[in-house]
Amino acid sequence: MPADIASLEELREYVHQTLCEKNDFEVGAFEITERYLVRKGAPCGIYFCLHGPRSVKLTAIWETDRNTILFYGSTGERVYKTELKQAPALAKAA
Template sequence: MASALPIEDLEGLRRYVQESLCEQNHLELGAFEMSERILVRGKRPCGLFFCLHGPRSVKLTAIWETDRNTILFYNSQGERIHKTSLLRAPKFAPAEVA
């Protein structure tokens, strides 16, 4: 399943990813920690990796590909379960990523 969204900034992207991962996996929003890392290709940032650390060591992930401006969502087995295209790419600086 795919959809398209107008996300304006990095905070909106984080919120959407966390809400989507929680909704897709029937988890309470805000109950679990989410980490993120910058993905680099050839010394250039090419995306963000998000990981929601769920119950019983379950890890749910999403990747924002900046080149294609899409977010790919994965279940705990690493299978892609959803794809979202963004209408506009949020701007981000490496210093903004935790």
């Protein structure tokens, strides 16, 4: 069932919570960073990276074209996928 996410803030919270829950991390205990992905000068998604213990990095990518979030484990394998009902508005990348 597609996730109902209406804003970028809800998207950030969902990604952070999902990365933590799927890897048995305490939500809020580790820093998460993000970077806008740009294609031909226009934003096309967001790359999220959760910086866990012992240099573990867990990532997720929100693709605006397919309106999906792809979650990746610490070794780079895709471990989970979420479809969104509708895409939150993506502001122009600075």
